[in-house]
Amino acid sequence: MRFLTAGESHGQKLIGIIEGLPSGMTISKELVDQALKKRQQGPGRGGRMAIEQDQVLFISGMRGGLSTGAPLAMEILNRDWENWEKIMTSEEKADLESRKVLTPRPGHADLTGALKYHTEVRNILERASARETAMRVAIGSVVRQGLSQLGVEIRGRVTAVSGVHAKLSEDDGYWQRVQQSEWSVGDPEAERQMGERLREAREQGESLGGLLEVQVLHLPAGLGSHVQWDRKLDGRLAQAVLSVQAIKGVSFGIGFDAGEKMGSLVHDPIGYQPGQGFYRESNHAGGIEGGMSNGEAIVLHAVMKPIPTLYKPLNSVHLETKEIVKASVERSDVCAVPAALVVLEHVVAWVIAEAILEKFPADSFPELETAWQTYKEYLKNI
Ligand SMILES: Cc1cc2nc3c(=O)[nH]c(=O)nc-3n(C[C@H](O)[C@H](O)[C@H](O)COP(=O)(O)O)c2cc1C
Numbered sequence: 001m002r003f004l005t006a007g008e009s010h011g012q013k014l015i016g017i018i019e020g021l022p023s024g025m026t027i028s029k030e031l032v033d034q035a036l037k038k039r040q041q042g043p044g045r046g047g048r049m050a051i052e053q054d055q056v057l058f059i060s061g062m063r064g065g066l067s068t069g070a071p072l073a074m075e076i077l078n079r080d081w082e083n084w085e086k087i088m089t090s091e092e093k094a095d096l097e098s099r100k101v102l103t104p105r106p107g108h109a110d111l112t113g114a115l116k117y118h119t120e121v122r123n124i125l126e127r128a129s130a131r132e133t134a135m136r137v138a139i140g141s142v143v144r145q146g147l148s149q150l151g152v153e154i155r156g157r158v159t160a161v162s163g164v165h166a167k168l169s170e171d172d173g174y175w176q177r178v179q180q181s182e183w184s185v186g187d188p189e190a191e192r193q194m195g196e197r198l199r200e201a202r203e204q205g206e207s208l209g210g211l212l213e214v215q216v217l218h219l220p221a222g223l224g225s226h227v228q229w230d231r232k233l234d235g236r237l238a239q240a241v242l243s244v245q246a247i248k249g250v251s252f253g254i255g256f257d258a259g260e261k262m263g264s265l266v267h268d269p270i271g272y273q274p275g276q277g278f279y280r281e282s283n284h285a286g287g288i289e290g291g292m293s294n295g296e297a298i299v300l301h302a303v304m305k306p307i308p309t310l311y312k313p314l315n316s317v318h319l320e321t322k323e324i325v326k327a328s329v330e331r332s333d334v335c336a337v338p339a340a341l342v343v344l345e346h347v348v349a350w351v352i353a354e355a356i357l358e359k360f361p362a363d364s365f366p367e368l369e370t371a372w373q374t375y376k377e378y379l380k381n382i
Pocket residue numbers: 046107108109128129130133244245246247305307308309331332333334336339340343
């Protein structure tokens with residue numbers, strides 16, 4: 001299975017194509033649209049989110065609510081296009097110059113992209129923008145629906161925003177609050193403090209980052225492989241997560257704490273129960289050993305840097321005069337950690353779905369379900 005996306009932040013639309021999706025899988029537009037809506041929420045988002053109302057349009061690869069096995073093509077329209085059409089399509093110098101960026105923003109692709117591609121900064125930022133993640137969420141949502149039909153659950157939480165840490169819990173009630181609300185860390189006091197940080201950041205022309213966690217539940221042991229570097233599940237998840245704009249680090253389970261502890265406090269003892277099979281007594285590894293899922297929950301942590309566009313900008317260099325000037329200011333979010341969480345859940349869904357299809361190659365979803373159940377029975381009764 002593979003996918004491609006295309007589209008500029010202020011272009012007409014975003015496009016995505018999934019190839020290799022088995023036929024006969026139920027796909028709900030409503031669920032994709034719910035995920036797209038959730039990605040637009042959260043305190044700290046800028047003016048653009050008041051313009052967009054993301055919804056998916058299925059173009060091909062689906063009939064009667066089921067995948068056909070043909071490439072699944074999707075579109076998401078940019079409502080902001082109506083304000084940018086001239087700037088994005090005109091060949092008139094005045095139009096092209098009107099939104100030219102000559103003072104690249106630190107923390108963005110602006111400068112290096114313009115140097116590398118011998119082009120102007122706008123051509124770089126249009127594609128580097130996290131607008132593109134809307135389509136990655138749509139794509140991830142399609143395969144996440146398949147995962148859910150197999151009983152695999154993906155859930156995520158924001159664990160900190162700019163140094164304010166949320167009180168975490170594994171209770172069902174807490175997870176329901178976190179998952180079902182438009183955006184919540186499940187800890188009202190932390191939310192209050194985060195809101196305060198956000199207000200300060202806005203006043204000071206600053207921006208915020210944070211920490212995120214994604215979990216994958218009910219996966220069997222044996223997805224991914226130890227045999228080749230690019231088949232390792234942890235490496236593939238890390239690549240997908242780090243490819244999300246502004247994500248700068250990934251760890252699994254107890255993560256970097258593992259470097260501070262003795263081995264006996266890090267590794268997870270193996271247990272066995274008839275009718276249940278092998279299990280681990282703890283899950284410090286975060287569900288992956290030797291590049292393979294080990295049957296415990298996959299627990300992945302990520303860090304998002306503060307948004308790079310600052311309303312009180314850092315120094316930059318004017319590309320023509322080479323003078324030191326303030327970096328350009330484009331309309332911007334001040335914090336997008338809750339939105340990034342939705343993106344992470346969906347890029348993780350993609351990698352897990354790919355790994356499942358590698359272990360259980362299938363052209364049709366019922367075929368996949370049969371192989372999946374047989375394997376799960378084997379693991380239980382071994
Ligand atoms: C959901 C989301 C929204 C974002 N919104 C903005 C934004 O409004 N302004 C901005 O400067 N960067 C924003 N970013 C981050 C930049 O796109 C990103 O930092 C930049 O493209 C450089 O890539 P890198 O940080 O991965 O190196 C956002 C990122 C995500 C995931």
